[in-house]
Amino acid sequence: MSFTFTPENIKTIAKLKTRYPKPQALSLPCLWMAQYQEGFISIDAIDVIAEVTETPAMEIYRVATFYSMFHLQPITKKRVMVCKTLSCKLCGSEEILAHLSKREDVLVEEVECLGSCGSAPVMQIDDLYYEDLTTQKVDAVLEQL
Ligand code: FES
Incomplete structure (x- = not known):
């Protein structure tokens, strides 16, 4: 996997994990962090988020493609x-x-x-x-x- 969260985002994720009853609930915050970090959400980022949230990668992909505010390709315009x-x-x-x-x-x-x-x-x-x-x-x- 070529995507890794920044040390700051890793700290944020650890802090958020204490607030949510299930790791899966971190899916949206992690998607936002990945997008802010890279400018888009790559498949590698989805795999990392799946691991962090203990959620199947396909579920993370479905969430990322459901919401119009996430983009899965680099945006040039x-x-x-x-x-x-x-x-x-x-x-x-x-x-x-x-x-x-x-x-x-x-x-x-x-x-x-x-x-x-x-x-x-x-x-x-x-x-x-x-x-x-x-x-x-x-x-x-x-x-x-
Ligand atoms: S109809 Fe609600 S913001 Fe456009």
């Missing part, structure tokens, strides 16, 4: 997740998606509700939400990145 669920759709997410699809510098993904329906339409880049979007606001956000 800025990843922009745009909510496509009802509130955002009613407030213009399709226009935002069409606008973003013309840009070659971003990887656009349609995702389910981001939990910020009151400020639709919403997009997420890294850990930040951008709300009440217009196409002008999208361009302004992307220019600042």
